[in-house]
Amino acid sequence: MPLIVEMGWGGLVQYPTTITWTDISQYVDVVKRGVTISRGAADELSETQPGTASLLLDNSDGRFTAGNALSPYSPYVRRNAPIRISVAVIPTRSGSSPYPLAMLGDDFDDNRVDTTLWTASGGASETNGRMRLPLVAAGTTARFVSARQWRLQGSKVTAKFCTVPASGGSASGSVTMYVQAVAANTWLRWTYNAIDGKLRAYNDAGSTDATPTVLTYDPIQHAWLRIRESGGTVYFETSSDGWEWSVRRSLATPAWVAADTVQVEFAANRSGGVSDYAEFDLVGAEVRPRFWGLVNEWPVGFEGLSSTVMISATDLFKRLNRRPALRSMVGEEILGLVPMVYYPLSEDSTSTTAGDVGGNGAPSLAITQAGAGGTLALGSADGPPETGEQVPVFTPSTSTAGKWLMADLGPQFEDTTVNYLIFEAWFKTTTTGRAIMGVHSVDLVSQHVLSIAAGGTLQIEWTSDGTALTVEAVTSPATLADGNWHHVVYDQMEGKVYIDGVLTDSALAVPRRFYERVLHVGGYRGTRLWNGSIGHAVVYAKEASIIGPTAATHYDAGMTGYAGEDGDARIERLAWYAGYLSVTVWGSTFDPIASQGPGGSSLVARMREVESTESARLFAERDFYGLAFQSRDLRYNPAPAGEVFTIAYADLETNSVELADDDQKLVNSIEASRPGGATQKVTSASSIEAFGIYDPGAISILKTSDNSVLDAAYWRVSRYADPAPELREVPIEAYTMSTYLDILDADISSYFSVTGMPSQAPASSMRVTVEGYTETIKEKSHLIQFHTSATNNDSVWVLDDPVYSVLDSTTRLAY
Numbered sequence: 001m002p003l004i005v006e007m008g009w010g011g012l013v014q015y016p017t018t019i020t021w022t023d024i025s026q027y028v029d030v031v032k033r034g035v036t037i038s039r040g041a042a043d044e045l046s047e048t049q050p051g052t053a054s055l056l057l058d059n060s061d062g063r064f065t066a067g068n069a070l071s072p073y074s075p076y077v078r079r080n081a082p083i084r085i086s087v088a089v090i091p092t093r094s095g096s097s098p099y100p101l102a103m104l105g106d107d108f109d110d111n112r113v114d115t116t117l118w119t120a121s122g123g124a125s126e127t128n129g130r131m132r133l134p135l136v137a138a139g140t141t142a143r144f145v146s147a148r149q150w151r152l153q154g155s156k157v158t159a160k161f162c163t164v165p166a167s168g169g170s171a172s173g174s175v176t177m178y179v180q181a182v183a184a185n186t187w188l189r190w191t192y193n194a195i196d197g198k199l200r201a202y203n204d205a206g207s208t209d210a211t212p213t214v215l216t217y218d219p220i221q222h223a224w225l226r227i228r229e230s231g232g233t234v235y236f237e238t239s240s241d242g243w244e245w246s247v248r249r250s251l252a253t254p255a256w257v258a259a260d261t262v263q264v265e266f267a268a269n270r271s272g273g274v275s276d277y278a279e280f281d282l283v284g285a286e287v288r289p290r291f292w293g294l295v296n297e298w299p300v301g302f303e304g305l306s307s308t309v310m311i312s313a314t315d316l317f318k319r320l321n322r323r324p325a326l327r328s329m330v331g332e333e334i335l336g337l338v339p340m341v342y343y344p345l346s347e348d349s350t351s352t353t354a355g356d357v358g359g360n361g362a363p364s365l366a367i368t369q370a371g372a373g374g375t376l377a378l379g380s381a382d383g384p385p386e387t388g389e390q391v392p393v394f395t396p397s398t399s400t401a402g403k404w405l406m407a408d409l410g411p412q413f414e415d416t417t418v419n420y421l422i423f424e425a426w427f428k429t430t431t432t433g434r435a436i437m438g439v440h441s442v443d444l445v446s447q448h449v450l451s452i453a454a455g456g457t458l459q460i461e462w463t464s465d466g467t468a469l470t471v472e473a474v475t476s477p478a479t480l481a482d483g484n485w486h487h488v489v490y491d492q493m494e495g496k497v498y499i500d501g502v503l504t505d506s507a508l509a510v511p512r513r514f515y516e517r518v519l520h521v522g523g524y525r526g527t528r529l530w531n532g533s534i535g536h537a538v539v540y541a542k543e544a545s546i547i548g549p550t551a552a553t554h555y556d557a558g559m560t561g562y563a564g565e566d567g568d569a570r571i572e573r574l575a576w577y578a579g580y581l582s583v584t585v586w587g588s589t590f591d592p593i594a595s596q597g598p599g600g601s602s603l604v605a606r607m608r609e610v611e612s613t614e615s616a617r618l619f620a621e622r623d624f625y626g627l628a629f630q631s632r633d634l635r636y637n638p639a640p641a642g643e644v645f646t647i648a649y650a651d652l653e654t655n656s657v658e659l660a661d662d663d664q665k666l667v668n669s670i671e672a673s674r675p676g677g678a679t680q681k682v683t684s685a686s687s688i689e690a691f692g693i694y695d696p697g698a699i700s701i702l703k704t705s706d707n708s709v710l711d712a713a714y715w716r717v718s719r720y721a722d723p724a725p726e727l728r729e730v731p732i733e734a735y736t737m738s739t740y741l742d743i744l745d746a747d748i749s750s751y752f753s754v755t756g757m758p759s760q761a762p763a764s765s766m767r768v769t770v771e772g773y774t775e776t777i778k779e780k781s782h783l784i785q786f787h788t789s790a791t792n793n794d795s796v797w798v799l800d801d802p803v804y805s806v807l808d809s810t811t812r813l814a815y
Helices: 255-259 317-322 329-336 548-552 554-560 567-577 603-614 685-691 706-720 740-745
Strands: 003-007 035-040 049-058 082-089 118-121 125-127 130-135 142-146 156-163 173-180 187-193 198-204 213-216 224-230 233-239 245-252 263-270 276-281 286-295 300-303 306-314 341-343 365-370 375-382 390-395 402-408 420-429 435-440 447-452 458-463 470-473 486-491 496-499 502-505 518-521 532-542 583-586 617-620 627-630 646-648 658-660 669-673 679-683 726-733 751-755 766-778 781-790
Touching: 035 286, 049 082, 049 286, 049 317, 049 617, 082 740, 130 142, 130 173, 130 263, 156 173, 173 224, 187 224, 187 233, 198 233, 198 245, 213 245, 263 276, 286 317, 286 740, 317 603, 329 341, 329 532, 329 554, 329 567, 375 402, 390 402, 420 435, 420 447, 420 548, 435 532, 458 496, 486 548, 486 554, 496 548, 502 548, 518 532, 548 554, 567 583, 567 603, 567 627, 603 617, 669 706, 679 706, 726 766
Parallel strands: 583 627, 646 751
Antiparallel strands: 003 082, 035 049, 035 766, 049 306, 082 286, 118 142, 125 130, 130 276, 142 263, 156 224, 156 276, 173 187, 173 263, 187 198, 198 213, 224 233, 233 245, 286 306, 300 306, 341 532, 365 402, 375 390, 390 532, 402 518, 420 486, 420 532, 435 447, 435 518, 447 458, 458 470, 486 496, 496 502, 617 627, 658 726, 669 679, 726 781, 751 766, 766 781
């Protein structure tokens, strides 16, 4: 059971596919301390917690000392370095020859060639826990060759390609993994060419394959190699982690695969140049990821002249929890499109300037006077309804006497404005003939203005030569000067305008201009001063990407807070605010979610609101940089066929088994409400009569209808008015179990059965759902303490089902 601990030195977690991983497993203490990982929740009513890992590293040579310039990992021994931890299960051979090729397994950790598996020649050896194949200038071929006792049909061979040789000035040099037929020069093979840096997948007959698949070798994506046969097709596959595989070539299974007993060969050679070596490891390993996250710190400890580093790591919830409070959904949506400048105009009434939050260092908009009189009061009016923000009120004396906002963005923005510009703003007025916003070059040769025409419709004004502005009328509602909030997006690249989320004009002929860096909001160059309010003034600069349709949806953000979108869509939206594009959604039952439009809460708090509303599960993936969101229906009516494993009570670490029957989860009265809706109560009279009132307190959930609130309250009470005895802790020494791989597959919301319970138990077999676990991985030991709940808490009624339609037992309605 090799442990794989890898560091992504210098890698950025937000770009996980670009991380080059370095194996540091040999420095991990797996004898005394081991690696401890925690994941999930204590029970189904608790929130999942950030996953953590802790491990002790041998730092005898100072390689894990932050700031040590002599470290081979310098300067990347630093906080928040990516780390991933996996277990590689090496197969054991059973039965009689020919064996399935998947049973060929070797971790090479004893540094001695296993002569029952391999014949090594040409200087090949086991060194530092790996198969080493020297590439020497003399042209000798180094080989590891298996006995001819394997069957590829319906099986596979896997290996980690650890070390790739350099070209070394040689005319030729290659490394190959073969599956060889009985006939000479007939085989399937992966070959790496050290001279051209290509990885090729061959199906050779008589040493030839006219059409191999040729890949430019990628040390990240091609770290693992596999040849697999299944159902009449041979697959050549690669992987970055030994867990997720990509098919690089597939072909009809050659006839010899079914007929022949095959052998496996790893070989390497070069014709000249500088000698070096290739390395493989973990042949036949079945990899199971256990943790993916960030190192918190690198504390160096000393004992005499020895040194260790005890590190802890946290999954991606560490980054999520560090994020500042969210802006309104409008603001987050705008920032997600990476604006050139973004002025929310949400400063309070004591402010005298309005700042840019786009992150590009643009100067503040200054209140500028035209003529005499008029006022501009920041933070004096309610913004779009679902932003919860205050915006300025512009009150000029006349169209040319009053105040507006202006800033010269500076020469650093001139190059940016060579791209196409997209303008976005919210506005509210009852006065026509006024300017919303505009930009121009310093010399006034190039100008663009968004304004309300005398008739109340939108218009775009422009000039490309400094002469009088040309007016381009925009197809729009009869009047936008109606005292209501409106939203506009003008996409210069597409020549389109969106008003209140709807494409209203797609045939504009306004020319693209350059170097427009002086920005005006609420007027233009001292004229047509705005009378009303403006919020969220934005300018995007894009070379090619089309964002107009996306920006148009910001109208829904401001008016409804995206109320009505399903819970999974809301989680994906919130994850996008944090820059996480990967959310794996499990299950299909999700309800419409109410608005989360106003800002002020943390991202994680918003996600937890959705999770709680949906009775769902949210957690970080353990095999990659992403989130998982599980619907409640994923747990409905578990069937025996869906169990990840079964285990006898006698095989547990029984000193830590816990069977509970208490009032920890008991709920028989609950009061629930929703934003803007009724407050409703659900009770269980029989439970109250038997146990007294157990009320967790009033809850508010993000439902969009009172009926949905009632359903959610009923779901809670119906499950916990009289909870049955349950196993809450199930400890397993998994390494010794024949079902080890199956046990490793168990994760949050998986379920399994414990059979052969003692006679004192309420049943001979008890099925449980995994809520979380703590595991300690050591040399030849893998103790997993599963935190579990009773699976029947999630059973729902199914018409005429022999198990799930029993009166007074399984008649709980699905929610």
